[in-house]
Amino acid sequence: MNDFFRRFAESTAHAVGSYWSFLAALSIVVVWAASGPIFGYSDTWQLVINTGTTIITFLMVFLIQNTQNRDARVVSLKLDELLRSIEGARTSMVDLEQLSDEELEHVHGEFARLREKYAPLIDDDLAHVARELKARKGSRRSR
Structure with a gap:
């Protein structure tokens, strides 16, 4: 069935x-x-x-x-x-699907930190875009 x-x-x-x-x-x-x-x-x-x-x-x-x-x-x-x-x-x-939402958020944060740390070494275009967006968002707040 x-x-x-x-x-x-x-x-x-x-x-x-x-x-x-x-x-x-x-x-x-x-x-x-x-x-x-x-x-x-x-x-x-x-x-x-x-x-x-x-x-x-x-x-x-x-x-x-x-x-x-x-x-x-x-x-x-x-x-x-x-x-x-x-x-x-x-x-x-x-086994990531077994983790809680908080634990998944922690893993996501770990990968974000790794991307920021190593992006300049491997010419990571995605990390470059993320930094650019973050910088733009920060410049809008300071206006």
């Missing part, structure tokens, strides 16, 4: 994310809007689109979340494998 749901969720997410699905949904809304005068813009007419979109949105949340969780897990495992295969890499980074 789990494998069936995975395949169903992936194929549905792929289909719903297509250009044709958007055009189909847009067509439904246009037909619904055009039928408004025929039904006198009644409460039932409004209830049809509200109920339909609510049900579809409710179901799609679970399908899309399942697909995103799986994709995130796959990317994480691939990155874990890369970390394990590089000599000198800190393999403690493999």
Whole structure:
């Protein structure tokens, strides 16, 4: 059952994310809007689109979340494998998803400090941009 749901969720997410699905949904809304005068813009007419979109949105949340969780897990495992295969890499980074938000913020700060310290040595363009933005922000405050 789990494998069936995975395949169903992936194929549905792929289909719903297509250009044709958007055009189909847009067509439904246009037909619904055009039928408004025929039904006198009644409460039932409004209830049809509200109920339909609510049900579809409710179901799609679970399908899309399942697909995103799986994709995130796959990317994480691939990155874990890369970390394990590089000599000198800190393999403690493999389990970062187990850390609290505060611990992740600490790790992020550590990398920011390393980038600032070593950027001039390796001509790190990203660190240069970050320093430039920081300098601009500081000059705006002093005005």
